[in-house]
Amino acid sequence: xxxxxxxxxxxxxxxxxxxxxxxxxxxxxxxxxxxxxxxxxxxxxxxxxxxxxxxxxxxxxxxxxxxxxxxxxxxxxxxxxxxxxxxxxxxxxxxxxxxxxxxxxxxxxxx
Amino acid sequence: xxxxxxxxxxxxxxxxxxxxxxxxxxxxxxxxxxxxxxxxxxxxxxxxxxxxxxxxxxxxxxxxxxxxxxxxxxxxxxxxxxxxxxxxxxxxxxxxxxxxxxxxxxxxxxx
Numbered sequence: 001x002x003x004x005x006x007x008x009x010x011x012x013x014x015x016x017x018x019x020x021x022x023x024x025x026x027x028x029x030x031x032x033x034x035x036x037x038x039x040x041x042x043x044x045x046x047x048x049x050x051x052x053x054x055x056x057x058x059x060x061x062x063x064x065x066x067x068x069x070x071x072x073x074x075x076x077x078x079x080x081x082x083x084x085x086x087x088x089x090x091x092x093x094x095x096x097x098x099x100x101x102x103x104x105x106x107x108x109x110x111x
Numbered sequence: 112x113x114x115x116x117x118x119x120x121x122x123x124x125x126x127x128x129x130x131x132x133x134x135x136x137x138x139x140x141x142x143x144x145x146x147x148x149x150x151x152x153x154x155x156x157x158x159x160x161x162x163x164x165x166x167x168x169x170x171x172x173x174x175x176x177x178x179x180x181x182x183x184x185x186x187x188x189x190x191x192x193x194x195x196x197x198x199x200x201x202x203x204x205x206x207x208x209x210x211x212x213x214x215x216x217x218x219x220x221x222x
Contacts, residue, residue: 035213100156102153
């Protein structure tokens, strides 16, 4: 079945450093979504990418969807302590409703 | 801003008992989902619901599970005979399109 791999599992950064998490699907996706989950909280929708090669920006966050629609990345520039949490990618296969989440990358930011 | 709500926030039950987890999705949303997250692990898709019927379900969603939308606002997940391994956070989500807005979750503890 469809699998979504995400790396790294953890990332410790100093405040001001950049951070990137990568997501790879075993099958072509119709779209990919990114969520942030704070400790003890629920996943919060960040963005959705649909088109091959799409790049979207939200302030310090840059999201990319690969040309083959099988991989994606989230890059945070100049991390802040408010960025701490776990970032999940979630992919949906073509023609279905099932959304497969990656294992998440937990970001720790040291002030 | 409208939010997905879930009740109860925490449910403790004995093995073999039935539980019903309740969700009120955002009112104009068309797609409804249930996910679970075992502590410290990734979010796992259980089921999606559209147009008053199940649109897709995972292998986790076996005969012990059922969903209902008994009226225009509520969306429920029933577990008929709980097992220890059902202990997890259960999230309801709803969406108008691909994006999904998660509720705060119900922590289910099976003893």
